[in-house]
Structures are given as structure tokens and as C-alpha cells.
């Protein structure tokens with residue numbers, strides 16, 4: 001085994017400086033530290049987004065009318081600026097609508113605006129769609145799109161020239177007429193090609209739908225509502241293995257995926273035990289959620305109950321909707337958030353290591369405030385760039401009938417915004433984060449991404465039967481950040497599954513590259529790290545799914561680094577360079593070696609920014 005770099009430090013960093021930079025929670029009984037506000041501004045219309053999400057009728061007499069709303073931030077033209085894809089639904093009058101694509105693709109024009117390029121993209125088929133997954137399944141450098149529909153799915157290959165081709169039949173991912181909810185790309189067998197998981201919800205016979213309020217499964221607190229999911233047959237999820245030739249094989253039965261056909265809604269790939277093999281979590285409605293541990297050799301073992309991630313903290317089945325992974329306490333292990341129905345608490349499953357999780361929703365403050373809310377999309381991101389992952393939850397009930405009663409819940413609900421206090425606790429600050437977050441909406445899909453590349457992570461929320469909200473993060477003055485885009489070579493081109501560790505001063509943060517998470521959504525796959533007051537990252541380590549590692553040293557803050565597997569940094573761009581194209585400005589440089597092989601254990605290296613301070617490279621075996 002080759003020596004692994006464990007730590008790199010600036011030799012002249014004094015203990016006093018380290019202590020001064022420690023989070024306040026580590027100090028003795030600190031006064032409440034002044035924290036900059038987190039504020040979002042609704043820029044939807046100003047940005048040129050003019051979209052209406054249609055999802056059945058206003059009364060929501062049938063279950064599928066309540067669950068639409070996929071959204072994606074994706075860079076479909078690979079120009080460095082995030083574009084937007086809005087999934088759309090349909091109505092009971094035409095549940096199989098398919099002649100005209102009803103979704104929209106918006107291109108980021110680089111000036112804070114988006115242009116509707118749906119027509120130019122040449123989409124040929126629509127559907128009553130729910131989720132969208134984004135990933136470059138054929139490694140050609142352009143991210144492809146998978147849509148889940150009421151009756152199957154659609155894979156659109158990105159041709160790289162602004163157009164897309166429907167390759168569903170050839171690829172073999174039509175999902176057999178099933179109703180798919182969230183879907184996610186991830187390379188579970190590390191062969192360099194992204195596989196596809198589709199969480200399927202219930203089996204529906206559109207000709208014989210159960211009538212509104214017609215049975216015990218169509219009641220909410222004694223009032224008639226739409227039926228399901230209980231009382232309906234669950235639809236088995238699908239796992240499609242990428243054959244590396246543009247086709248996929250359905251390995252659901254072979255790998256014993258979702259044998260009980262639980263009501264699947266949310267899905268996320270994530271290597272929770274950091275063994276380099278992607279694991280999988282599926283948020284199920286009214287049935288146990290599923291955690292698959294990747295055994296290697298193309299095998300996934302479901303361990304949700306034993307791992308403590310299947311049920312609520314008190315052992316009940318929940319109505320899981322959205323999911324996200326992030327290391328909220330910076331202990332190096334990814335933790336898991338899941339949203340649930342009203343009258344229930346959202347989960348924050350702390351990753352304890354050794355394959356077990358503990359729901360710390362209560363002690364962290366993440367769960368209790370969510371009880372009156374019905375949560376869908378959930379995303380972690382460091383909104384205030386202090387180095388600690390904050391969180392946003394989109395809310396909205398499924399039964400509009402609740403508004404005629406005094407149940408303490410409403411159909412439209414405000415979202416929740418959680419600030420991570422850095423001491424194992426979250427503070428909900430949504431009502432002090434701008435007017436947009438005080439509005440009540442029927443929120444569903446949620447994506448996070450820095451669409452204007454200004455170093456502040458923005459949000460995109462879909463709302464049922466309403467306009468979406470593009471929420472621009474106004475930023476925390478004086479805070480620094482770093483953004484990392486991965487380009488795999490031996491690994492899948494997107495670098496999905498790569499684990500990135502960023503050390504700045506005393507704090508090491510860990511992130512994992514993915515696009516699909518939350519509810520029905522795809523987010524910015526670039527990893528964003530808030531650096532607080534630090535003006536550089538001392539050390540960045542990228543652990544690729546192939547097993548390769550790239551190490552970068554002393555990178556300046558407030559830039560995006562494009563890191564290619566085995567090559568290190570191949571491109572840099574400063575803030576605001578949306579659509580910078582292929583001629584990036586080189587805003588900095590790192591004359592020290594940027595990869596493991598060039599660094600020697602125990603040696604001192606010159607620090608190009610502070611020549612009087614050197615680097616010491618310490619290695620362990």
C-alpha cells in the first residue's frame with residue numbers, strides 16, 4: 001500500500017491562531033456570537049422563469065394529483081453556468097398526455113437570466129412526469145436526463161449541441177409503465193458508468209381509480225380525501241445496471257431490490273461507510289425506508305432496520321418523502337435527513353459509524369419544529385459559508401381539504417430554513433430570511449445550486465399548481481468559499497461518488513459528489529464549501545470512485561476548481577463567471593505539486609503565497 005497523506009499544515013500556524021479560529025461552541029460558555037443573516041430573494045420573474053406546474057385538479061381527488069414537481073439545476077451545455085429543467089404534470093382529462101412535451105428547459109444566459117430553450121432542444125415526448133434525474137450515463141461530457149412518469153420513464157440523451165434524443169427504448173429503461181417518483185444516477189459497481197435507480201410508488205389502474213373518500217384508506221382525521229397509498233398495491237423499484245454501451249439491464253430481481261414493493265418516493269446514492277462503494281437510501285411512504293449497504297461485487301444488502309434508518313426514533317413507519325446526505329457535524333461521516341408527513345417529525349439520522357444511525361432530529365432541533373408541516377424537498381447546503389451545513393425544507397400538505405377544518409395544519413405552508421450553529425444544533429430562521437420564505441406555498445421539489453456563481457448557494461422550489469421560486473441567496477459578507485467540480489476519467493465522468501475533504505484552518509469538511517437527492521430533484525453536482533474567515537483551503541483531497549486520490553494544497557478561496565481525475569486542477573474561475581466557456585482566467589496558481597505522487601512524506605515545501613511559511617507534509621501508512 002502506498003503511503004497516504006494524512007495531514008498537511010502550514011508550519012507557522014500557531015496554536016493561538018488555531019484556537020482563535022475554533023468554532024464558538026468549543027469555547028467556554030461563549031456569548032452568543034453575532035451571525036450574519038441568511039436571506040433569500042425571489043428572482044423568478046426577473047430571471048425570466050415563467051412556468052406553471054400543472055398537477056391534476058384543485059381538489060386533489062386522486063393521489064397522483066398531489067405529488068408532482070420535479071426540478072433540476074443542471075449544466076446541460078457544459079458552459080459552467082447552471083441551467084434549469086422544470087418537470088410538469090398533467091390533468092385527469094388527459095393523464096397520458098404525451099404529444100407535446102410540457103416541461104421546460106431554461107438556459108442560463110450568464111447575466112442572472114434564463115432563456116426558454118425547450119423548443120430548440122428538440123424534445124419529442126412528454127408525459128405526466130414527476131421526477132428528474134441528471135447524469136452523464138455515456139461519459140461524453142454532457143449530462144443526460146431521465147424523467148419519471150405516471151406510466152414509465154423517459155431517458156433523453158444530451159447530444160452536446162443543445163438538443164436531446166429520446167433513447168428510452170434502446171437503453172431499456174422504460175420502467176415498464178410503472179409510476180416512478182424520484183430517480184437517481186450512481187455507479188454502484190465502480191465500472192465507470194452510471195447506473196440508474198428508480199423509486200416506484202404505487203400501482204395505479206387509471207381506468208379504475210379508487211373513489212375519493214370511498215374507504216378507510218381515503219380519510220384524513222375523519223374527513224374524505226384522496227385514497228392511498230395505503231390500500232393500494234406498492235410498485236417495486238427498479239435498478240438498472242449500465243452496460244457501458246448505451247444500454248441498461250434491469251437487475252432488480254437479481255439483486256433483490258425492494259422485494260416488498262414499498263411505496264418509494266425519495267432516493268439517494270451515498271457512501272455512508274466511506275469504503276469507496278456507493279450505498280443507497282430509499283425514503284418510502286407508509287412503509288419502512290430502505291438502506292442498502294454495498295457489499296462489493298455488485299451486491300447490495302438491505303440493512304435499514306438494523307442500521308436504525310428505517311423507522312422513526314420511536315420505531316414507527318413514516319411517510320418518507322425527500323432525502324439528503326450531508327456531514328452536518330463535520331465528523332467525516334455523511335448524515336441523512338428525511339422529510340415526513342405532518343403530525344410527524346422529520347428525521348436527522350446521525351451516522352454513528354459502524355453501519356449505524358441514530359435519529360437526532362429531536363436533540364439537534366431539526367425535527368420538532370417540522371411536526372405541523374408536511375415536508376417534501378430537503379437540501380443541505382452551507383448557505384452562510386461558515387463551514388457548517390445548513391438545511392432547507394419545502395413544505396405543503398397533500399389534502400387541500402384540511403383548510404376547511406381546524407386541524408392545526410394548512411394545505412399551503414411556509415418552508416423551513418435551518419442554520420447550523422456548529423455545536424450539534426440547528427436554529428430555524430425561515431421567518432427572518434426574506435419575504436419569500438414567509439409565504440405559504442404547496443412546496444414539492446427542491447434543488448440547490450449556485451446559479452449565478454457568486455459563491456452563495458441558491459435554491460429552486462416547485463410549488464403545486466403554481467409558479468416555482470428561484471431564490472437567490474444574498475450571501476454573508478466577509479465569508480469565503482470554494483467550489484469544486486469533478487471530472488472523472490477512470491471513474492464516471494461526472495465524478496458521482498467522489499468524496500472530497502477540504503481542510504481550512506482547524507476545520508475539515510467532507511462532501512460527496514452527486515446530483516440526485518431531495519424530492520424528485522437534481523441539484524448542482526459541484527461541491528460548495530464555505531470557508532468562513534479563511535482565505536484559502538490548506539488541503540483538498542479527492543477520493544475518486546476508482547480508488548485514485550488527488551490532493552491539492554493551498555488553494556485560494558472564492559474560486560471554482562475543476563479537478564480532473566489524475567490531473568488535479570485543470571481549470572479555475574473566480575466568482576461570477578457564468579458561461580465562461582473554454583477560456584477560463586487563471587486567477588491563481590499552485591506551483592507546489594498538486595497530487596499525491598509528487599509529494600514526499602516528511603518534506604517541507606515552499607508556500608508560494610507566504611514564502612516565510614513552508615508546508616510540512618506528514619504521511620501515514
Ligand SMILES: [Ca+2]
Nearest residue numbers: 136138140142
Ligand atoms: Ca451524456
Ligand SMILES: [Ca+2]
Nearest residue numbers: 271275277279
Ligand atoms: Ca459504502
Ligand SMILES: [Ca+2]
Nearest residue numbers: 382386388390
Ligand atoms: Ca452554515
Ligand SMILES: [Ca+2]
Nearest residue numbers: 450452454456
Ligand atoms: Ca448564488
